[in-house]
Amino acid sequence: MGAADHNMILPRIRQLDEGAVNRIAAGEVVERPASAVKELVENALDAGAARIRIEIADGGRTLIRVTDDGHGIDATDLPLALSRHATSKIDGSDLLNIHSFGFRGEALPSLGAVGRLTITSRAAGSDGAAMIHVSGGRIDPVKPAALRAGTVVELRDLFHATPARLKFLRSERSETMAVTDTIKRLAMAEPGVAFTLSDTSDGGDRVLFRADAAASLADRLASVLGRDFAANALPIDATRDGFRLTGHAGLPTYSRGNSVHQYLFVNGRPVLDKMLTGALRGAYMDVLSKDRHAVAALFVTCDPVLVDCNVHPAKTQVRFRDAGIVRGLIVSGLRHALAQAGHRASTTVSDATLGAMTPERPAAPIYQMDRPSFGARATAYTAQMPGFAEAPSARVEPPVETTTDAPEALPLGAARAQMHENWILSQTETGMIIVDAHAAHERLVYEKLKAQMRDHGIRAQALLIPEVIDVGAMADRLLELDLSKLGLSLDAFGPGTIAVRETPAILGNCSAKALVQDLIEELEEDESAAPLSLQSKLDAILSRMACHGSVRTGRRMSAPEMNALLREMEATPHSGQCNHGRPTYVELKMTDIERLFGRS
Numbered sequence: 223m224g225a226a227d228h229n230m231i232l233p234r235i236r237q238l239d240e241g242a243v244n245r246i247a248a249g250e251v252v253e254r255p256a257s258a259v260k261e262l263v264e265n266a267l268d269a270g271a272a273r274i275r276i277e278i279a280d281g282g283r284t285l286i287r288v289t290d291d292g293h294g295i296d297a298t299d300l301p302l303a304l305s306r307h308a309t310s311k312i313d314g315s316d317l318l319n320i321h322s323f324g325f326r327g328e329a330l331p332s333l334g335a336v337g338r339l340t341i342t343s344r345a346a347g348s349d350g351a352a353m354i355h356v357s358g359g360r361i362d363p364v365k366p367a368a369l370r371a372g373t374v375v376e377l378r379d380l381f382h383a384t385p386a387r388l389k390f391l392r393s394e395r396s397e398t399m400a401v402t403d404t405i406k407r408l409a410m411a412e413p414g415v416a417f418t419l420s421d422t423s424d425g426g427d428r429v430l431f432r433a434d435a436a437a438s439l440a441d442r443l444a445s446v447l448g449r450d451f452a453a454n455a456l457p458i459d460a461t462r463d464g465f466r467l468t469g470h471a472g473l474p475t476y477s478r479g480n481s482v483h484q485y486l487f488v489n490g491r492p493v494l495d496k497m498l499t500g501a502l503r504g505a506y507m508d509v510l511s512k513d514r515h516a517v518a519a520l521f522v523t524c525d526p527v528l529v530d531c532n533v534h535p536a537k538t539q540v541r542f543r544d545a546g547i548v549r550g551l552i553v554s555g556l557r558h559a560l561a562q563a564g565h566r567a568s569t570t571v572s573d574a575t576l577g578a579m580t581p582e583r584p585a586a587p588i589y590q591m592d593r594p595s596f597g598a599r600a601t602a603y604t605a606q607m608p609g610f611a612e613a614p615s616a617r618v619e620p621p622v623e624t625t626t627d628a629p630e631a632l633p634l635g636a637a638r639a640q641m642h643e644n645w646i647l648s649q650t651e652t653g654m655i656i657v658d659a660h661a662a663h664e665r666l667v668y669e670k671l672k673a674q675m676r677d678h679g680i681r682a683q684a685l686l687i688p689e690v691i692d693v694g695a696m697a698d699r700l701l702e703l704d705l706s707k708l709g710l711s712l713d714a715f716g717p718g719t720i721a722v723r724e725t726p727a728i729l730g731n732c733s734a735k736a737l738v739q740d741l742i743e744e745l746e747e748d749e750s751a752a753p754l755s756l757q758s759k760l761d762a763i764l765s766r767m768a769c770h771g772s773v774r775t776g777r778r779m780s781a782p783e784m785n786a787l788l789r790e791m792e793a794t795p796h797s798g799q800c801n802h803g804r805p806t807y808v809e810l811k812m813t814d815i816e817r818l819f820g821r822s
């Protein structure tokens with residue numbers, strides 16, 4: 223304001239009434255029905271509930287009801303539960319040492335300010351229940367009520383008092399999905415508690431999610447994320463400087479197209495934290511392409527004084543005293559587990575393969591040849607079976623003579639044949655394996671390049687005649703990167719041109735030009751993405767380089783060569799997926815194959 227304003231009426235400071243204060247706080251605590259559900263379920267968990275039932279209608283907008291069998295609230299405490307900053311969980315002396323979900327004493331008064339809230343409760347050991355109702359901030363007197371045990375909190379017509387908020391709600395479907403996601407996260411945080419979420423819209427009772435009390439985290443994860451996840455995840459347990467990381471992380475081949483299946487917890491509290499998701503991405507960077515996302519449920523635990531969860535009223539963000547340690551723990555803990563997993567690829571890959579291969583059983587007897595769809599189906603079927611197809615390209619290489627030094631007992635079995643100059647068929651004790659030799663080789667070369675770089679720099683091989691390449695504006699960037707420790711030596715040659723003198727020995731006689739052009743592409747891509755650390759940049763370059771070393775593509779391999787590749791895969795970390803997160807092999811168990819032929 224300018225000096226000309228000095229004769230305006232001086233605004234006076236006044237205390238907002240409690241209703242307004244609560245509505246302001248509600249704006250921070252309750253953004254949408256899912257946040258109200260979160261607060262109410264957390265209260266039930268804090269009360270020691272063993273079973274929690276959640277009912278919603280119209281995406282939670284008209285009704286949210288949470289019923290628990292926890293310790294309840296004493297009738298005389300009910301009005302207090304609705305007043306701001308009143309809590310039974312902390313005494314205020316130590317805000318850094320918190321062991322409950324709630325501690326701010328804000329949720330119930332906030333909900334009472336933006337909806338019609340009724341709490342009915344019977345305190346443990348008390349001989350009767352009581353209820354209290356609040357609507358638009360107006361609190362009614364406590365009344366006796368009927369309830370055998372625990373607490374029922376009912377919230378109707380959320381945001382009826384703040385119509386502006388209502389406008390921000392998404393469709394009923396997406397609000398319902400957000401509520402379901404909230405419950406799933408809390409269910410993972412508390413495996414021992416039974417949860418039921420149902421949709422009671424239009425007088426119905428449709429179960430949206432249900433998890434019985436589980437004996438272990440693994441059991442709970444299986445019931446929330448599916449048995450598939452359990453079969454395709456690695457158990458994680460790592461510690462560093464007072465922090466512990468546990469949980470399960472999905473194999474790279476089990477990745478998804480978005481990050482909604484990443485569940486992170488800090489001291490048992492579900493969090494949505496950028497630093498933690500960034501660390502998760504970093505851990506998989508080497509084994510997943512940029513558009514794929516790991517599936518994981520990870521739990522960071524530490525002394526509560528090492529982390530502040532009082533950053534925001536919704537308590538989904540945290541601030542670690544030393545974020546670097548936590549980041550390092552996640553990256554190294556996960557990388558270690560992924561390396562240990564070695565060549566293991568996801569079981570869903572073979573399930574998906576089988577799904578694609580299994581011919582649908584004809585719905586009608588086969589003699590009805592005039593069914594229009596039968597012909598199409600039959601063609602699709604034969605096309606999958608090279609032996610029967612007419613196309614001349616579908617030929618099978620002659621079988622490999624069996625060697626005794628490639629025992630089928632090894633995980634990737636004994637090579638039996640190669641098809642289309644790429645695919646290796648190998649026999650194991652329990653089935654067969656199809657290896658994408660090209661992808662596998664690429665991965666092995668990448669892992670070797672990384673190992674060489676770690677140990678003593680990548681061995682280079684001089685070109686007989688240096689290759690001069692026109693690289694335009696990228697010349698300076700390439701030269702300043704100093705790729706000589708990557709086995710690539712480049713010199714300035716003229717404006718916009720460089721001379722390649724050496725290429726990595728491991729790549730053999732690769733095309734220097736194609737290699738450099740590919741690296742330029744990687745650098746350009748990198749520029750548009752988030753800035754990477756030098757190490758990750760070098761890894762990305764190595765990964766690109768590895769693609770140029772796949773000499774085995776399009777070449778017939780001898781039996782010893784194939785078996786050597788299989789043995790190398792078994793011994794190499796991360797070899798179950800290629801550098802882009804695709805599987806390098808698929809396993810079909812005998813039982814799967816029998817199923818394919820309708821024999822079981």
Ligand code: ADP
Nearest residue numbers: 265269303309310324325326327328329330373
């Ligand atoms: P906070 O959870 O931060 O303490 P709330 O406003 O969510 O604040 O709840 C206020 C108080 O009401 C809690 O501290 C607790 O004593 C009591 N309370 C709320 N919900 C329940 C419940 N389901 N069972 C028992 N006590 C409850």
Ligand code: MG
Nearest residue numbers: 261265324329
């Ligand atoms: Mg609470």
